[in-house]
Amino acid sequence: MTQPTYDLPDARGHFGPYGGTFVAETLVAALDELNEAYAAARRDPAFVAEYEYELKHYVGRPSPIYHARRLSERLGGAQIYLKREDLNHTGAHKVNNCIGQAMLARRMGKPRVIAETGAGQHGVATATVAARYGMQCVVYMGAEDVRRQAANVYRMKLLGAEVRPVESGSKTLKDALNEAMRDWVTNISDTFYIIGTVAGPHPYPMMVRDFQTVIGRECLEQMPEHCGRQPDAVIACVGGGSNAIGIFHPYIPHENVRLIGVEAAGDGIDTGRHAASLTAGRPGVLHGNRTYLLQDDNGQIIETHSISAGLDYPGVGPEHAWLKDSGRAEYVTITDSEALAAFHDLCRLEGIIPALESSHALAYALKLAPTLSREKILLVNLSGRGDKDMHTVAEKSGLQF
Amino acid sequence: MSKIQATFARLQTAGRKALIPFITAGDPDPALTPALMATLVEAGADIIELGVPFSDPMADGPTIQRASERALAKGVSLWQVLGMVETFRATDAVTPVVLMGYANPIEAMGVEAFAALAQHAGVDGVLIVDYPPEECAGFVDALTRHGLDPIFLLAPTSSEARIASVGEHAQGYVYYVSLKGVTGSGALDIGAVAARIPHIRASTGVPVGVGFGIRDANTARAIAEVADAVVVGSRIIEEIEKSEPENVCTRVHALVTELRRGIDAAGGKT
Numbered sequence: 001m002t003q004p005t006y007d008l009p010d011a012r013g014h015f016g017p018y019g020g021t022f023v024a025e026t027l028v029a030a031l032d033e034l035n036e037a038y039a040a041a042r043r044d045p046a047f048v049a050e051y052e053y054e055l056k057h058y059v060g061r062p063s064p065i066y067h068a069r070r071l072s073e074r075l076g077g078a079q080i081y082l083k084r085e086d087l088n089h090t091g092a093h094k095v096n097n098c099i100g101q102a103m104l105a106r107r108m109g110k111p112r113v114i115a116e117t118g119a120g121q122h123g124v125a126t127a128t129v130a131a132r133y134g135m136q137c138v139v140y141m142g143a144e145d146v147r148r149q150a151a152n153v154y155r156m157k158l159l160g161a162e163v164r165p166v167e168s169g170s171k172t173l174k175d176a177l178n179e180a181m182r183d184w185v186t187n188i189s190d191t192f193y194i195i196g197t198v199a200g201p202h203p204y205p206m207m208v209r210d211f212q213t214v215i216g217r218e219c220l221e222q223m224p225e226h227c228g229r230q231p232d233a234v235i236a237c238v239g240g241g242s243n244a245i246g247i248f249h250p251y252i253p254h255e256n257v258r259l260i261g262v263e264a265a266g267d268g269i270d271t272g273r274h275a276a277s278l279t280a281g282r283p284g285v286l287h288g289n290r291t292y293l294l295q296d297d298n299g300q301i302i303e304t305h306s307i308s309a310g311l312d313y314p315g316v317g318p319e320h321a322w323l324k325d326s327g328r329a330e331y332v333t334i335t336d337s338e339a340l341a342a343f344h345d346l347c348r349l350e351g352i353i354p355a356l357e358s359s360h361a362l363a364y365a366l367k368l369a370p371t372l373s374r375e376k377i378l379l380v381n382l383s384g385r386g387d388k389d390m391h392t393v394a395e396k397s398g399l400q401f
Numbered sequence: 402m403s404k405i406q407a408t409f410a411r412l413q414t415a416g417r418k419a420l421i422p423f424i425t426a427g428d429p430d431p432a433l434t435p436a437l438m439a440t441l442v443e444a445g446a447d448i449i450e451l452g453v454p455f456s457d458p459m460a461d462g463p464t465i466q467r468a469s470e471r472a473l474a475k476g477v478s479l480w481q482v483l484g485m486v487e488t489f490r491a492t493d494a495v496t497p498v499v500l501m502g503y504a505n506p507i508e509a510m511g512v513e514a515f516a517a518l519a520q521h522a523g524v525d526g527v528l529i530v531d532y533p534p535e536e537c538a539g540f541v542d543a544l545t546r547h548g549l550d551p552i553f554l555l556a557p558t559s560s561e562a563r564i565a566s567v568g569e570h571a572q573g574y575v576y577y578v579s580l581k582g583v584t585g586s587g588a589l590d591i592g593a594v595a596a597r598i599p600h601i602r603a604s605t606g607v608p609v610g611v612g613f614g615i616r617d618a619n620t621a622r623a624i625a626e627v628a629d630a631v632v633v634g635s636r637i638i639e640e641i642e643k644s645e646p647e648n649v650c651t652r653v654h655a656l657v658t659e660l661r662r663g664i665d666a667a668g669g670k671t
Contacts, residue, residue, distance in 0.1 A: 012535065022504060022531040024460035025567075026578055029558035168466055174457060181459045186582040188558065285504040285531060286457060298478040299509025300456040 006252050008322065013202020013289075016325065018318035021201045022285045027181070030188045035203050037108045042210065047103065054099050055214060058132065059089045061096075062218045065226055065379075070349045071366075078369040078376035081231065082352070083219055083247060085383045092355065092384030093215060093243045094125040098194055100211035102129040105192035112136040112191045116180040118145055118173035119309030120152025121355075121384060122196030127161035137161040140179045142172040145309065152388060170303045173313050177287055197240025198317030201288030205317050212246025219379060220250050231379035233258035233368070237360040238331065239275065239311035241320045243383035248329060249319075258330065261320060262364045264306035265333035275304035277316040278324050278331040291318040307336035307392060308356035310384075334360040340396060342366055343386065355384035356392065404497040404525045405550050405573035408447055409608045409629065418625040418664050420445055421610055422657055423501065423634030425452035425465065426482040427472030429641055429649065435488040437641075440650040442496050445661030450528070450632065453482050453502030460530045462585030464635040467642070479506040479515070483522040490523035499526040499552060499573070507540075516543040526550035526573045534570045541570050554578055555601060557593065568605035574630060575605050579613045585635030589614035595627040602629070618663025625667035633660055 008015045021031060041047045055061040064087065068080045085093040105113055113135050117123030123139040130137035139156055143165040146153055156163050169175035177200075184193040198205045198212075216234075223230050234251055236244035238261040248259045266274035274280065281292040286301060294302050294314040306312045323329035334342075339356055342363035346354050354362060358381070365380045372378075386393070394400060402410070412419055422441045426434050438449055454472035458465060479502075486498050500519065507515045507529065519527065527549055532540060534553060541551045550573030555564060557580065567575060579594050594611055602609050611624045612632030624631045637653060644652045 020536050021533065022536055023533065024530045024556075024578075025533060025554035025559060025563070026460065026556045026581065028533060028563060029556070029560065032560070168463065169456065169470070178457055178459045182462070182583045185460070188581055282509075284508050287459070288531070293505070295505065295509060297509065298480070299506035300473060301505070302456075 008319065009202065009206050013206060015319045015322035017283070018291050018321040019202060019205055019289050021288065022290065023201045023288045026185045027201070030184065031201055031203070033108070038104060038203055038207050041104055041107055047107065051100055051103060054103070055096065059095055059099065060087065061214065062222070063087050065219065065222045067226065068350050071345065072369065074349065075366060075369040077374060078232070078372035078378050079374065080365050080369055081223070081226065081377060081379045082382040083215060083379060085215060085243065085381060086352070086354065086358070086385035090125045090128050091387065092121050092125070093212060093246060094122045094196060095128065096214055096246070097196065097208050097211040097242060098122070098125040098129045101192065101194040101207070102133050102135065105135065105194070106133055108192065110190055110192040112138070112187065113194050114138045114140065114180050114183050114191055115194045115196060116140045116173065116176040117196065118142070118176070118312060119388060120145070120149045120156065121310060121388065123161070123163070124152055124155050124159070126194050126196070127156040127159035130161060131159045138183065139163050140166050140176040140183070142170070142176050143167050144171040145173070145176070149309070173309070174301065197242040198245050198319060199240045199287055199289060199291070199315055205289065205319055208242055209245045209249055209319065212242050213249045215243065215246040215381065216248065216250035219247060223379065227377055230254055230257055231377040232372070233260055234379045234381070235260045235262060235361045235365050236381040237262045237311060237357045237383065238278070238316060238320060239264070239313050239357065240315070241317035243381050245317060245319055247381045248323070252328060259323070259328060260364065261329055261331045262360045263331055263333045264308060264311035264360060265335040266305040266307070268335055269333060273305040274333070275306040275312050275314070276333045277314060278320060279333050283321065286315050289318045291315050291321045307339060307396070308360065310355070310357040311360065332364055334363040338363040340393065343393060352382070353386040354382055355386045356389045358383045403548065403550050403573060404495070405448060405499070408497055409574065412447060418628070418667060419447040419610065419630035420657070420661055420664050421448045421450055421630050421632045422446050422637050423450040423452060423632060424637060424641065425454055425468035425472055426485050427454060427475055427477030428468040428638070429471060430646060431475055431477055431481060431485065433646065433649065434485045435492070436650055437653060438489045439492055440654050441657055442493060444654045444657035446496065446657060448497045448499060448630070450499045450501045450634070451482065451486065453479055453500055453506055455503040455506060458503060460583055462583040462635060464585040464638050468638045479510055483518050483524070486522040486524055497525040498523065499528060500524055501528045502530070504529050504531050512540050512543050516547040516549060519549060520547040524549060526552045528552040528554070528576060530554065534566050552576060557581060557597065564601060564604045571605050571607050574608040574610050575601065576632060577601060577609050577611045577628070579611050579624070582613065584613055589620060591623045594624065598627050618659050621660045621663035622667050625664040631660070631664055
């Protein structure tokens, strides 16, 4: 039997009923320009070769796959392998995408890049590549996040970026995104908006995915070298969903490989204080695309909660919405305290300090592994390192620096 | 003929241009909105754009976002906005009301339910900022079946193809965004606007309203020289912000009267 081919999105950016281009007319021309430029760049061997060179020599790819033997031993079930995106330059998967978009900005003759950021990881990655390519960089960050993430704010400034605190709305990631969109509309002729996740209007969900699929493509080669075959399941955390789509997408045709996305349950789904859009949300329209959203009965977007700022977003990439509805991927949740426990386990048993985002994926693997036999293989995307989370973890443990 | 069409026809016969003020429903208080709408008409409004508050108004500047936040803090829902229109309709059966907002509150209500309820409440047109023509075929269909005019934005960056595509769906009027930016922005290049309007009017076959950046009688007059309608939003919201509940209608009346005077000083037919 032939496998169904998967070639979403369609020409207008739809993944089934999701995705699309739900923007004001003021942005349409800029998105058309971006679509054309990206379509030409991805077909240009010189662009692709330079991107690959940068990933190898600037980011340090390929990132290794590591068999977490002590952790697996203790669980007594499936073997856990980690895709080490935490070892990338800047400490997370975000840079894969930022390099691609900054190269595209340069190709389009845009000397100024802007970005939104929540915890600051995408902001730092954008500031990094802006420095690398000699571009002016402005990062929008919720005023509340600026206060909570002082170290990352300083990092961005060291890298030459201007950080603009956003005082509107809930003063968090979604408001930073609104503000960045406004900047883009106003400065459209010289500015490129580097979106950090697989959300936003077409072509962003597709383009960011394409730049992140390097993660999954490497895994497809590396897993057989390590254990002679592909994993039984691939597990990744999902906020906007860029690291997850990056590792899932190349595995979509491999039907025997389960794809498991892990959303942030915060204090617990029942408490209402969480960020699990796919699990507890309804489809709607926000930030240029149709997808699952956390919203009230009147269609207002509600505030989210997660211990991990990178997962603290009321929407999710439209391709995940489609993968959920189609049944190709499963989506589960992990609470703050389960993620913290997994964080500590990885520190103590493997000497790896994971990001709190990635700890959600890990925590689900820790639940799943003991229910499976020792021959089974779970591949977890360790999407970032946890140095940025020292303050949060210490606070939760009742400590202060 | 829709109320909006009838309004433009009547104005054209009289050699006048339309004044379309915008306020956010429920700002500063839901109880004041019908009275404020009546005030706008008394001061010379021809059509009212009524903003439906949304938590994430991406295309708006800080002024209109604050108005949205004030309304949401008072619990204003799309359902209640329709109630406000109904209350206003009890006192004014003539002046067209256009709802302006974002897609998600409408999708949460359901497109079909919204169109039916809006018609029942006495709404005449709907402009959803993040519904470009190619994403809202079903919505336009529902509006049309309920006798509501779908209104669309055009921008300085809109291509010929897009002007044509908006022209296929637009009824009532098109809203031309006069500058690159969000609502309430500064610099308005009247020459650049003037150069685009005749072409847009000819291509879309409906009157052209111009908004974004119109702050006083002088800019209103200059826009009225070239466009069919002048839309003023952020400046009126600022006046509401500066007012107390006791004097908000008086202050808004004075401002809108001034804008009306500016528009009527324009040369008339273009």
